[in-house]
Every structure is written in C-alpha cells, then in structure tokens.
Amino acid sequence: MVDDEALGAWFCDAILTREASLMRFIRRNWRDAAETADLRQEIYEKVLTGARRELPRNAGHYLFAVARNHLINRAKRAQIVSFDLVADISALADGSDLYSTERQVSARDELRRAQAGLDLLPPRCREVVRLRKVEGLSTRETAERLGVGIDTVEKQLTLGIRAMTDFVLGGTGKIHRWSATARATAGAGNDE
Amino acid sequence: MSDARHIEEQAAQWLLRSEQPDWSEDQSARLREWLDQSYSHKAAFWRLEHGWKKADRLAVLGSGASVSAQRTPTFANWRRLAIAASVALMIALVPTYFIASRDISGGGQQAAEQQFSTALGSRKTVALADGSKVELNTATIGRALVNDRRREFWLDRGEAYFDIVHDAARPFVIYAGTRTVTVLGTKFSVRRDGDRVTVNVIQGRVKVDLGPSRPDGPSTTIGVGDTAVADGDSTIVASRSLEQVERAMSWRQGMLTFDNATLADAAAEFNRYNARKIEILDEQAAQTRIGGTFEANNVDAFARLLREAYGVKVEVDPGAVKISA
Numbered sequence: 001m002v003d004d005e006a007l008g009a010w011f012c013d014a015i016l017t018r019e020a021s022l023m024r025f026i027r028r029n030w031r032d033a034a035e036t037a038d039l040r041q042e043i044y045e046k047v048l049t050g051a052r053r054e055l056p057r058n059a060g061h062y063l064f065a066v067a068r069n070h071l072i073n074r075a076k077r078a079q080i081v082s083f084d085l086v087a088d089i090s091a092l093a094d095g096s097d098l099y100s101t102e103r104q105v106s107a108r109d110e111l112r113r114a115q116a117g118l119d120l121l122p123p124r125c126r127e128v129v130r131l132r133k134v135e136g137l138s139t140r141e142t143a144e145r146l147g148v149g150i151d152t153v154e155k156q157l158t159l160g161i162r163a164m165t166d167f168v169l170g171g172t173g174k175i176h177r178w179s180a181t182a183r184a185t186a187g188a189g190n191d192e
Numbered sequence: 193m194s195d196a197r198h199i200e201e202q203a204a205q206w207l208l209r210s211e212q213p214d215w216s217e218d219q220s221a222r223l224r225e226w227l228d229q230s231y232s233h234k235a236a237f238w239r240l241e242h243g244w245k246k247a248d249r250l251a252v253l254g255s256g257a258s259v260s261a262q263r264t265p266t267f268a269n270w271r272r273l274a275i276a277a278s279v280a281l282m283i284a285l286v287p288t289y290f291i292a293s294r295d296i297s298g299g300g301q302q303a304a305e306q307q308f309s310t311a312l313g314s315r316k317t318v319a320l321a322d323g324s325k326v327e328l329n330t331a332t333i334g335r336a337l338v339n340d341r342r343r344e345f346w347l348d349r350g351e352a353y354f355d356i357v358h359d360a361a362r363p364f365v366i367y368a369g370t371r372t373v374t375v376l377g378t379k380f381s382v383r384r385d386g387d388r389v390t391v392n393v394i395q396g397r398v399k400v401d402l403g404p405s406r407p408d409g410p411s412t413t414i415g416v417g418d419t420a421v422a423d424g425d426s427t428i429v430a431s432r433s434l435e436q437v438e439r440a441m442s443w444r445q446g447m448l449t450f451d452n453a454t455l456a457d458a459a460a461e462f463n464r465y466n467a468r469k470i471e472i473l474d475e476q477a478a479q480t481r482i483g484g485t486f487e488a489n490n491v492d493a494f495a496r497l498l499r500e501a502y503g504v505k506v507e508v509d510p511g512a513v514k515i516s517a
Contacts, residue, residue, distance in 0.1 A: 044235035165243025
C-alpha cells in the first residue's frame with residue numbers, strides 16, 4: 001500500500017501537471033462538453049484507486065490508459081458509441097503530445113497566472129478571494145469587512161477556489177454554477 | 193447536480209474551513225473521515241488544495257494593492273444581492289438539513305424496530321429514518337432499528353444493498369450471522385449463504401469483524417472494489433475492480449452476471465430467484481464454464497441459451513429444468 005502522503009504528492013506532481021492535456025483528450029473524444037468536468041473527476045478517482053497499491057512507473061501512460069478505458073466504458077454503458085469512436089480513442093491515446101507535463105514555470109510565471117485567474121473571476125467572488133489571499137482575512141473577518149453573512153462569503157470563496165484551481169491547472173477558470181442557490185441568486189438579479 | 197460537482201463543492205468547503213483560525217481537532221478528524229470515504233473525495237480535495245496553494249503567490253501583491261483595473265466592488269449592490277443569496281441558501285439547505293439531521297422525528301423517543309422481507313424472485317427498496325436506503329434482494333429478511341442514538345440492521349437471511357447516509361456520531365451496524373459490519377456512510381452489499389457472509393464495497397470503507405462479543409476476533413477493513421468473504425473465524429479479502437464488484441450487484445437491475453463461472457454455481461444462483469429449480473445431472477455439465485448477463489427471473493431464456501451456445505441437453509418440465517452434457 002502507498003500511504004496517503006506519498007499518493008497525494010504523486011497525484012499533484014505527476015497527474016495534476018497533465019490536467020491540461022487530459023482535458024484536451026476528453027474534449028476531443030467526448031461529444032458532450034458539459035460532462036468533461038465530471039469525466040475528469042471520475043478518471044482521477046480511478047487513477048488513485050489503481051495507484052494505491054503501487055505507484056505506476058510511467059504516470060503519463062498510466063493516466064491516459066485509465067482515461068481511455070473510462071471513456072470507452074462510459075460510452076458503452078451509455079450505448080451511444082460506434083466502434084469507430086472506440087478505435088479513435090485507442091489510437092489517440094498513443095499520441096505522443098499527450099504525455100507531456102506543463103513546462104516548469106517560475107515563481108513570476110505563477111504569480112502572473114494566478115493574477116490572470118483572479119481577474120477572470122466575477123467581481124464579488126474576486127473581492128472575497130483577494131481578501132483571503134492578499135490580505136489574509138478569515139471568512140469571519142471578510143464577512144465583517146463586507147457586511148455580509150459568513151454563508152455568503154463561503155459560497156463565493158468555494159466558487160473562487162474551484163475557479164482558481166481550474167485556471168492555474170491550465171483550464172479556462174470558468175466554473176459551472178450548479179446549485180439551486182446559485183440559480184436563485186442569478187434569478188434575483190445577480191449579474192455575474 | 194452531478195456527483196462530481198457535488199464532491200468538488202464539498203471539497204472546496206472543507207478546504208476553506210481548514211484555513212480558518214477556529215479549525216479544530218474534531219473538524220480535522222471529520223475531514224480525515226470524509227477523505228477516507230472514497231478516492232473520489234481525495235482526488236477532489238488534493239486537486240483543489242494544490243491549485244489553491246498556487247494562488248498564494250498573490251500575497252506578494254500586498255495589502256491595498258490594486259489587483260486589477262477591472263475591480264469594481266459595489267458594496268451597496270453586493271449587500272442587496274447577499275440578502276437574496278442568504279434567503280436562497282436557507283431555502284436550498286432545508287432538504288439537506290432534514291437528511292443530515294440526527295433525529296428527524298423531533299423527539300428523542302425510541303423508534304420501533306422495523307421488519308422487511310421479500311418473496312422468492314422479488315426485490316424491494318426501503319427507506320430508513322436516517323435517510324439511508326436498503327435494497328433487499330430475493331428471499332431476504334431483515335430488521336432495522338434507527339433512532340437518534342443508534343443505527344442497526346439485522347440481516348437474518350438473503351442479501352441487501354446498503355446506501356448509508358454519513359453520520360460519524362452514529363455508526364451504522366449490520367449483524368449478519370457471525371459477522372458484524374460497521375460503516376459511517378458508504379455503499380456496499382452484504383449477502384448471507386448460511387454461515388458464509390460476503391461483503392462487496394462500491395464506495396467508502398467498511399469494517400467486518402465478529403462484533404462486540406468477540407473484540408479480540410479478526411477485524412478487517414475493506415474499501416472500494418474489495419470483496420470480503422467470511423466463514424467461521426476466517427475472512428478472505430479479494431481486491432477487485434469497481435466494475436467487478438458492480439457486476440456482483442447486477443441483481444439490483446434484475447440481472448445475473450457470470451464471468452467464467454461453473455454451470456453448477458450459475459444454477460445455484462438462478463435457484464435463489466426461481467421456484468422452478470435448475471438441476472445439473474452430471475459432473476461434466478456441472479463443470480462447464482459460462483459467462484454473460486441474464487435476467488434473474490427468466491430460467492427458460494437461460495436454458496435456451498445454454499442449449500444453443502454450449503450444446504448441453506435441456507429437459508424442461510413444470511417443476512424443474514434438468515441439464516446434462
């Protein structure tokens with residue numbers, strides 16, 4: 001068994017650095033774009049489950065083998081697939097560019113990237129993230145500073161964490177808002 | 193909301209709370225438990241933790257620095273919207289609250305024991321007072337006792353699939369023959385064949401032991417994709433894939449799935465579901481290996497396929513289906 005600390009470190013180091021490639025792979029091979037985030041999460045779960053006994057030696061091969069199998073299984077289960085698509089997925093997983101990790105980035109690049117991610121956030125979400133990361137305020141202090149409830153701060157911060165993570169891992173930083181709350185807020189005139 | 197997004201939202205909430213000054217040992221233990229429930233939780237949490245940490249670079253911008261020309265905080269507007277958001281949040285939380293609530297009946301009274309059973313070949317899903325669900329397979333008898341202090345289930349006969357709502361304060365305990373199965377909140381099945389007890393896990397972690405009366409007895413904790421088979425004092429654990437374990441639960445869709453099983457085992461499995469029994473008349477037929485997915489209640493279709501695919505002799509009479517090489 002691999003202990004959690006080693007598994008987590010490997011996951012951040014060897015798998016998350018390939019997230020941009022993984023997302024390209026999913027988008028290329030899956031017609032429903034709304035499902036890409038779900039597929040990513042399912043693939044990560046399988047990646048960890050499979051690696052808990054022993055860390056795979058070639059993380060890139062391993063990640064895309066898991067991803068390919070998962071897409072094929074999902075497609076079969078959904079019965080939406082022709083064998084052509086399965087063949088395509090198989091062929092694509094052999095493509096060489098897929099295994100590349102994000103190039104090493106400097107601290108300055110990371111700051112630029114984080115700042116670009118922050119700028120993309122909706123205004124209220126951006127302000128809460130700024131108070132947390134730049135001024136180091138707790139959610140309670142943020143709530144007091146802005147004169148709003150802690151729940152509201154947590155809601156925005158949750159969104160901010162998800163969007164910032166998506167962005168720094170090479171995504172667009174756009175997060176689907178899914179809950180009844182988010183919809184109700186939008187309905188109440190939220191212009192985000 | 194999809195499971196994946198729901199998990200990501202939960203992970204983000206854990207992460208932001210873990211950064212607060214009032215984060216306690218107790219909360220930390222609960223986060224640990226949540227993470228241990230599933231690799232899906234770990235994947236989501238580790239990913240957000242990693243990404244969010246990268247945003248620490250922003251700290252160099254310093255207090256009061258203008259992060260962006262786009263920044264236009266409009267606090268009056270924000271406050272008005274926040275009120276709407278809070279109200280919406282309260283409304284949205286109501287059903288969750290009832291599911292998570294430790295005592296949905298309001299008082300602290302002892303709930304009565306509930307009894308459930310299914311006839312040969314039928315299935316039934318029952319909801320327990322804590323929001324957990326139990327699916328009973330064919331010819332199964334069970335009893336449940338769920339109140340504000342305890343969650344217990346006795347599997348007296350047969351097989352059941354459990355979808356248990358998480359509650360660290362009230363572990364869910366299943367008594368199945370000689371074995372006790374303890375969980376905090378997971379998805380798994382338990383099956384009894386006489387003294388043999390089989391546990392299949394598709395989410396979270398499950399502890400299988402000999403119960404409080406035998407604290408020194410063997411105790412085994414299994415996770416996603418694992419199967420534990422207990423007989424006498426021995427417990428064997430097989431680590432399989434999630435798919436394989438899910439296949440063992442295809443009865444939930446009224447199907448039986450065999451992968452390289454002997455015809456003898458397949459017949460025994462069919463006989464759990466049907467009054468008309470399959471009898472294997474000779475050893476050669478009994479050892480024939482078969483695979484595939486079949487309707488549990490359709491013995492005739494199974495017999496027909498056996499004849500066509502394996503060339504065995506099938507004799508059908510009203511009481512039994514007799515198979516020979």
